Amino acid sequence: MAYSSSSDEYTMLALEMLEADQSDEGDSSNVRLTRRYIRRDHHEAHDRLIRDYFAERPKPDCRGELGISTHLKITATLHQLAYGYAPDELDEYLQMSERVARESLQNFMKCIVVLYSNDYMREPTREDMERLYEVHEENHDFPGMLGSNNDINVLNTSSLFESMLNDNFPDIPYVINGVEYKRGYYLADEIYPQWASFVKAYSSAANPKSKYFSRKQSKARKDVERTFGILQGRWHILQQPARAYSLKAIQRIMYACIIMHNMIVGDNGFNISENNWVYEPVQNMQTTWYDRCEEYKARTKELHDREVHERLRGDLIEHVWAIRAQEEEEEDEDEGEE
Known part of the structure; x- marks a missing residue:
């Protein structure tokens, strides 16, 4: 034209x-x-x-x-x-x-x-945590375990304990060495503080019990940490640099990869909890703002209690060592019968 x-x-x-x-x-x-x-x-x-x-x-x-x-x-x-x-x-x-x-x-x-x-991607219920405890104890002889942490920067920026401090997390009692504890704990390495909810291995164990406990703790902690490696192996986008995505876009990518991973686990029949359940957070708040602040401070003090930290680790050492002694005794009985 x-x-x-x-x-x-x-x-x-x-x-x-x-x-x-x-x-x-x-x-x-x-x-x-x-x-x-x-x-x-x-x-x-x-x-x-x-x-x-x-x-x-x-x-x-x-x-x-x-x-x-x-x-x-x-x-x-x-x-x-x-x-x-x-x-x-x-x-x-x-x-x-x-x-x-x-x-x-x-x-x-x-x-x-x-x-x-x-x-x-909902919050776990008490029944979910109890089933998780049972499965984990069968594999690692560790009861009451919630998860693993290996980077102190995560603790400084995470809202991991907000539900616990705000009294929105259900109590999940368990007994270790004859002592009852109300909340689960997290396996952590030596760079973390001595909080009541952290169980750390000994960097230099002085006796056979502490050495055995440190080996079991490290094994269980690495087992939890490797779950993120599995997630990266399935979705390679998590291995790549964040590129020019916004913070919300990166968050959505991470959440979507976790959700689709859980879908695959559920379809393969390996999920522990049921998915057809609507999460409703526990609400045990006090009536006034002053009471809520006091409750928050009390729970923060409870979370940072070093005495509970040492007592919990000591009870776990005795618990794990008792399981080992029982297993050795059963092996000796089997050899005697043969």
Whole structure:
């Protein structure tokens, strides 16, 4: 088509490029006419993807054109999650821009967190913790264990004990060496403070009981720590740098990976607790602000009690050593019968 002047020709060409860009990538108010436009063949990319993984091609849209299909966006998202692909690495195979690949990932994360967080990322109940205690004690001879910590920076920025300090966490009593404790503890290394909720190994054990306890504690702690390694092995995006994501986007990615991991564990029949339960936090708050502050201070003092820390560790040492003695006695009886 011939135009009356070269100026009109350049204007029409710029308008055509803008219209094509908006139809392929979505409307954007920040589009500049002077940027370089890359024409991508979404039809060919979609057909190749369908041939590789799917059975049939979806129908074109109302304009008679096939834009960026859901298959392409989901495939781009899974490539980023499972293999750690950068958004701009998918251009050649999926014919998709970096912006669309990044937005597809973020939209997918939002849907996962909104739809499934209540089922697969809820607070544990007392029954959940009791079952977890039983499973853990069968493997490590450690009762009453909650989790593991190995970085002091996590403690300084974490809200790990907020539910306990605010009295929103259920009491889960257990007995060790004849002494009853109301709340579980966390396995930690020597850099952590001597709090009542931390059980640490001895850096230099002086007797056989302490040495044996330190070996069992380290084994149990590493068993818990390796769960994050399993999560990274399943979702390689967690092994990559955070790139230019916002803090909320990084949080959603982390939550979505945990939720999908729990889904896989549940589908394989390895989950400990039931998922069809709606969490309702325990509310034991006092009536006035002054009473709540006093209760908070009392629980903080209880959490930082070093005497409870030493007593709990001593009871655990005796408990683990007694289990070992019982096992050795049973082995001697079996050998005598043979």
